[in-house]
Amino acid sequence: MDLWGCSAVVTGAASGMGAETARFLVDAGAKVSLIDIDGDGVHRLADEIGGLAIACDVADARSTEQALATARQAHGAARVLVHCVGRGHSEPIFGPAGPLPLEDFRQLVEVNLISTFNVMRLAAADMAALPQMANGERGVILFTASVSAYEGQSGEAAYSASKGGVVSMILPAARELGPLGIRVVGIAPGLFGTQTLFAMEKNLDSRLVHQIPFPHRFGDPAEFAMLVLHVLKNVMVNGTVLRLDGGYHR
Template sequence: MDLWACPAVVTGAASGLGAETARYLTEAGARVTVIDIDADGVRKVGEEIGAHAIHCDVADSLSAEKALTTARETHGAARVLVHCVGRGHFEPIVGVDGPMPLEDFRQLVEVNLISTFNMMRLAAADMARLPPMANGERGIILSTASVSAYEGQSGEAAYSASKGGVVSMILPAARELGPLGIRVVGIAPGLFGTQTLFDMEKNLDSRLARQIPFPHRFGDPAEFAMLVLHVIKNVMINGSVLRLDGGYHR
């Protein structure tokens, strides 16, 4: 897909993976809308990169519908959706104070999984109404999972479940939306230097980086953004979840 003047939406764009992805998309010539629940953060990113910024809770149906309507009125219906919303949370099932509050689990599923499906369904509906490009493609939806979906650690049961749901959606969604010319792809980052990692790993130090086969460091959000651009341009990538982790298996 040619990104020049292509309408694109990036969620979770106030910082981290989303902000860097939005930056790379604008540099590639896309007309980008950045969305985040952090109103000040997303506004700052929008101003820095020349993107249209919208404050929105993407797990909320009406809020997300309104945001995409605004994006569509500004830049046209998006052919690219990159969903980077995610919340990291380390909490044991049974702690010193008793069982994990059910509401904590519910919130992780709401933020990480329900928001992913919500944006997927709304963006796909817009893309399905677009005229196909020369190769028959109408759009692409990229969702952010996590290596914890496969190899969650002690204290990550809730987080792993929410990201595992994202992984499980990718292939059936690609099969369903493929006849419409819409690709669906997931990216499962490993240890990246973002606030989500810092929130989950309380005593963060170089011990984690040393466990990565190569390179021996945390991932840079720019490396996530570079993969996003490659996936968008390579029409044969579809229905898969791509690990981006330096060979890291916990």
């Protein structure tokens, strides 16, 4: 896909991998709408890079419809959706305080899984109405999963379940939307230096990075953004989840 002049939407764009992805897309010539529940943060970044800031809770159907309508009015229907919204915390199923509050599980599913399906269904409807590009493509939907979807650790049952649901959607969604010229792809980051990691790994220390075969460090959000751009430009990448973890298996 040629990104020059292309309309793109990045959710979770106020910080971390979403913010870096928005920067890379703007640098590639895309017209980028930045969506995040953190209105102040997303406006600061939009002012910095020249994007359109939209404050929105993407787990809420009406709010997301309005946000995408605002983006569509400014830039046209998006051919690119990169969904980087995510929340994580490590909490036992049963601990000293008793069973995990059901509301904590529900919130993780709401933020990580329901928001993913919500933005996909709305973006796909817009993409399906777009004219085909030269190669028959209409758009790309890219989700952020996690290696915890495959190898969740003790205390990550809720988080792993929410990200596992994201992974499970990708292939059937690609099969359903492929005839319309829409690709669906996931990226599963490992240990990246983001707020989500720091929220989950309360006792984070340098020993953790030595479990990564190479390189022995946390991932840089720019490395996530680089892979996003490759996926967008390589039409053969579809219906799969790409691990981005330096060979890290827990």
